[in-house]
Amino acid sequence: VLPFVFEGFDALIAAVLEENSQQVVEIEPVLSERGPVNLSLKLTPLKDADGITYGMTLVVDDLTEIKKRDATLNVVRTYLPPSLVRNIQSIDGLGLSGDEREISVVFADVRGFTTFSEQLPPEELMAVINRYLTVSTDAIQLYDGIIDKYMGDAVVGLFNTQLNPQQDHAVRAVRAALSMAYDVRALHEVLPPEQRLFYGIGVDTGIAMLGNVGSPSRKEFTAIGAPFNFAKLLQENALAGEIIISQQTYDLVQDLFMADPLEPRKVKGYPGFQIMYRVTGVNKSRQG
Template sequence: MAMLRSIGSKIFSIALVLITLMLITSMGTSWVAREVDEELERVEQHYVPAYADLSQAEVKSLEVALALRQFVYQAEHGGDPATLKLLRERVDELESAATAEIIKARGQLKFLLAENDAYAKVERLARLDTRLEFLLEMLEKYEVSVRDMILAVEAGDLAGSENQMRLLDRRRAEINRHLERDHADMYASLKYASDNLQIMQHRASQASMALTVIACILGLLAAGYLTRNLVRPVRRLLEGARQVEHGSLEVDLPVRSRDEIGELTQSFNMMVGELKKKERIRDTFGRYMDPRIVDGLLMRPDLAHDEGERRVMTVLFCDMQGFTGLSERLTPTALVTVINRYLTLMSEPIRANDGVIDKYIGDAVMAYWGPPFVPAERQAELACRAALDMLDQLERFRAELPDLLGLRREVPPISIRIGIATGDVVVGSIGSEFSRSYSLLGDTVNLAARLESANRYYGSTIMLAEATRRMVGPGMSLRELDRLRVAGKQEAEVVYELYGRQPQPQRDAAFADALAAYRRGDWPKARNAFATLADGDAVAATFLHRVEKLQADAPTDWTGDWTFTEK
């Protein structure tokens, strides 16, 4: 118990010293920071606006001269009354605006004169305020002369107006000189205030650094004192932590004291026990869902809440063709062995391309790509690469199937269909109060499932939505397949076939020409084009059969879109 009080008193003393130093540092820094903030507020809210107001006044002054010349020019060349009226109103408006900007600048200066107590600042700002007052008087006289000249022009006294214009030009030049000088003085005042602000910030930084250095020195002395008394048990804890860091959870440190270090050692052992439990959970559930989701749910329990999140994701559906016939010939044990091997092979490309397997639905696989698991710009490309790799895995599965079935002849043909779509989905913990899964919902998921199913009617293997096609980079062999209206969608979706890694430009160009004729309703040309391609191209053969039916029925409302009614 005595040791417990000793360690506690040491830590309390060090904490007290550090808190005192921190309070002193905070008070000194706050005092200097308050002055800096006040000066910064003056610069942002008064110096800069005053400078901007004078800039605007200078611009408005030049616009007055331009508008006045336009008025005189229109009057001399017989401009219509409506145009002259608009120009006269424009002159009045600009004159008022220029005066208003100078009045606003004077308002800022008056505030600064009331707030500042430094003689250099007050003297400079007071001098500038006096000149602005004089400038306003000049503008007032100038406006009177402008109105006189406008009246002369409207009365038809063009000779008198020309003399008046020359007089106004001289006065305008004088006003502009005053404005430029006052503008420059305001900039000098702004720069002076900014330089002063930098000096104040530098001094505040130096004071804070000095106090921080003192606190660090005292903290190091206190740490050295504690190290001599605590080094041995702390080293044991450090070694245990290193073992845990390297993946070893077989750590059980002896508790040899009843002080805080003993309690810490005991807590460390309990923490290692909890890590063992989490590791067992991760290993167990990692077989039922993607390990990245398991890690996320363990490290971030908020992901299991009811709130969903909307993201752009790429969804893939893969289904085995011929599974029903295969399942009817197998015992339950053999069927599970075959389907597990098939799903293992189909899952490897998804994981290898950073995809997340959402669920297995019988022999079907649903997976997705997108943030935070992969970069948003690469999600479609990775999904397509996974699909192509799944075709390679299918060949491997076909080679293994005779051994899995125990057959050498009459091995049922097996193929797959894949649909990929990209778009908005809702991501979240979905299910009942008793059972949930971290999954996706939305039209994009439904579209991917529809595209997978649509492959059977086209003879294709991998079908992509248009949004996926736009995100896919080079290195993919793609061709436009159709404008397809799937079940549940009002508008047709342009779909594409992904058929390999090596493009076939000539074949794709010929197919595109045939497809264009098909969409125009040019049935003879489309039939001949698809007939040329049908040998060895299942998709072209499908279109050939479709064109023959359309040519016989001769639809009158043909749009080139095809409606797919089945789910």
């Protein structure tokens, strides 16, 4: 069978016998009953007491599933901080092809960035915005969220996906938003006044579809559904430095955080959107 799936098989045998050395090669043939596979061929010379080669052994290892898991793990590493990657027990059960579940979404956008960007040369502009994106990324990952995407000066974080399952995902999302707001103020201490910007942050909780989307050559893990869109709308309602959460999120976190009810400033296709909440801090009396 091997000569038919690997044209260099005869040459490999000849090299083992002539050079008296082990040869290892990986091949990726397409088998009629299985499709593409990954095989490791290890050919080792057999020698007699005088060191003369009189034959060889052939060991074939099927690495197909291992290679698939490694490829999936490499993709996962682009979504998750190292601490979460190390905690993954089973790649096969991640459900990256599609999973519907309740998640919490943090959508944060830098306020005043468009006007600010017109005042700086490109290199300096990118350096500044990357400092703000680093703050938001660190805040999301501090509470084991994953970065869904960067959109210019905006960042989207996801909690309770199949990559980071969390029962307290709404609490984590709000904590991440607060940490982001606090850390931006700390960043201001080392930035000149003209570079001191603020995030407007929206947080929503709801059912979404999550999985890999894209073409065979490029895929991205993302969330599709109402929570992503509504978190973006809440972010658009937020003034500079504000954290605005939805009723759904508020219902899950109201005992732990202080929040003021507000009328929406923008409703954008959500006629039933009548109330939102501005988070003002942590309810210290309920913190354990």
